[in-house]
Amino acid sequence: MDTVVDTLQQWHDHQRLFYATVTVLAMAASGLIFAFILQWLTSLAGIDTPSRGEKDKKAAD
Amino acid sequence: MYFPVAEATIALWYLIGIGFAIGVCGGFMGMGGGWILVPALMALGVRENIAIGTSLAQMLGHAIVSTSRHWQFGNVSIKIALVMIPGTAIGIEIGARILEALKALGEAHVEHTIGGLYVVLLLSLAIFVYRDVRRAWRRAAKANAAEPRDGGTAADEEKTSRLALWAQSLKLCPCISCSIAQIQSISVWVIFFSAIAAGVLTGLLGVGGGLVRLPMLIYLIGCPTTVAVGTDLLEVIISGSYGTFTHALKGNVDLLMAFYIFVGAAGGAQVGAFATRYVNGTQIRGIFAFVALIAGLSVIANSFLKMQTLALVLIVGVTALMALFIIALLVIGIKQEAADTPGA
Numbered sequence: 001m002d003t004v005v006d007t008l009q010q011w012h013d014h015q016r017l018f019y020a021t022v023t024v025l026a027m028a029a030s031g032l033i034f035a036f037i038l039q040w041l042t043s044l045a046g047i048d049t050p051s052r053g054e055k056d057k058k059a060a061d
Numbered sequence: 062m063y064f065p066v067a068e069a070t071i072a073l074w075y076l077i078g079i080g081f082a083i084g085v086c087g088g089f090m091g092m093g094g095g096w097i098l099v100p101a102l103m104a105l106g107v108r109e110n111i112a113i114g115t116s117l118a119q120m121l122g123h124a125i126v127s128t129s130r131h132w133q134f135g136n137v138s139i140k141i142a143l144v145m146i147p148g149t150a151i152g153i154e155i156g157a158r159i160l161e162a163l164k165a166l167g168e169a170h171v172e173h174t175i176g177g178l179y180v181v182l183l184l185s186l187a188i189f190v191y192r193d194v195r196r197a198w199r200r201a202a203k204a205n206a207a208e209p210r211d212g213g214t215a216a217d218e219e220k221t222s223r224l225a226l227w228a229q230s231l232k233l234c235p236c237i238s239c240s241i242a243q244i245q246s247i248s249v250w251v252i253f254f255s256a257i258a259a260g261v262l263t264g265l266l267g268v269g270g271g272l273v274r275l276p277m278l279i280y281l282i283g284c285p286t287t288v289a290v291g292t293d294l295l296e297v298i299i300s301g302s303y304g305t306f307t308h309a310l311k312g313n314v315d316l317l318m319a320f321y322i323f324v325g326a327a328g329g330a331q332v333g334a335f336a337t338r339y340v341n342g343t344q345i346r347g348i349f350a351f352v353a354l355i356a357g358l359s360v361i362a363n364s365f366l367k368m369q370t371l372a373l374v375l376i377v378g379v380t381a382l383m384a385l386f387i388i389a390l391l392v393i394g395i396k397q398e399a400a401d402t403p404g405a
Contacts (some may be wrong), residue, residue: 029358039130
């Protein structure tokens with residue numbers, strides 16, 4: 001953990017452009033990974049996530 | 062835990078907890094939550110520039126999680142978002158330049174002008190949306206009295222505002238249709254110039270888009286509330302990416318802190334997004350009106366009465382309460398669905 005903190009601190013202090021790129025990519029990747037994991041977990045739990053069309057069809061039925 | 066970029070020691074449970082509450086409200090109302098997180102971090106000794114940059118970074122992550130969920134629910138209109146993006150960027154630039162021009166007149170001048178404008182905007186939004194919600198509830202009550210229904214109320218049927226109907230009747234080419242937003246035809250220019258107007262306010266007031274864009278999408282463009290939430294969140298990804306990059310270049314982002322807040326927010330965003338399945342648009346707008354009112358009061362307390370603690374308690378307290386309320390709505394909705402399912 002300390003190594004991660006030190007590395008980030010070093011990039012922040014000396015390589016700003018690289019730090020900015022890593023920040024955006026890290027947060028975007030974290031978002032995508034979390035979205036994927038949570039989607040997988042909900043499908044595993046059997047929770048259906050119907051699209052609007054399906055919902056409307058169900059309501060019409 | 063000590064965060065060297067922010068030069069502050071903050072308990073992880075606080076970051077994850079506040080992230081969770083912001084995530085719940087964000088997933089439910091299509092907000093980034095910067096207006097809640099920035100004062101909450103500043104109260105712990107984080108400098109304002111770091112608080113803003115870190116807030117934008119976590120916003121980017123949690124908006125991706127929320128948008129993916131809303132995408133599954135069919136709540137994201139790519140067409141409208143694509144037209145809005147350039148308009149928002151131009152508007153933010155115009156707003157930032159107006160702010161610079163105001164700053165040239167003097168810092169104190171800026172604080173009061175911006176604070177005043179912010180309060181007027183938030184309170185007007187709160188009153189406008191509240192009146193609309195009250196009308197919808199009355200309509201629902203009348204309709205239910207005339208023809209009682211087994212499940213749901215007439216409030217479930219959203220009525221397009223008169224302003225949106227007028228905007229949709231303007232036939233300035235090119236026009237687009239959008240089946241997700243249930244819009245048969247709307248001029249691209251209406252969406253573009255609306256986005257510029259929202260962008261100007263965002264750039265001028267320094268708030269994320271949610272507070273301004275959500276009512277604009279509902280009342281001016283004519284999107285159903287849930288579609289407005291999903292489309293707004295897609296916009297938050299774009300503005301969040303740009304904001305994170307520019308702030309990180311200036312050294313204003315603590316990546317590690319942003320990540321811990323994001324962990325809480327990602328979980329909360331799922332809860333908020335799921336809750337939109339079990340409530341109708343009127344309920345979302347009603348909660349939005351209440352949040353806008355509290356945000357306005359907190360700005361009055363912070364900028365005009367100089368009562369920072371009261372402002373913080375108002376924001377954090379109401380966010381936590383709203384998160385609990387939304388979770389309760391979700392639990393009630395799930396129970397009701399289970400009871401309504403045949404054979405359950």
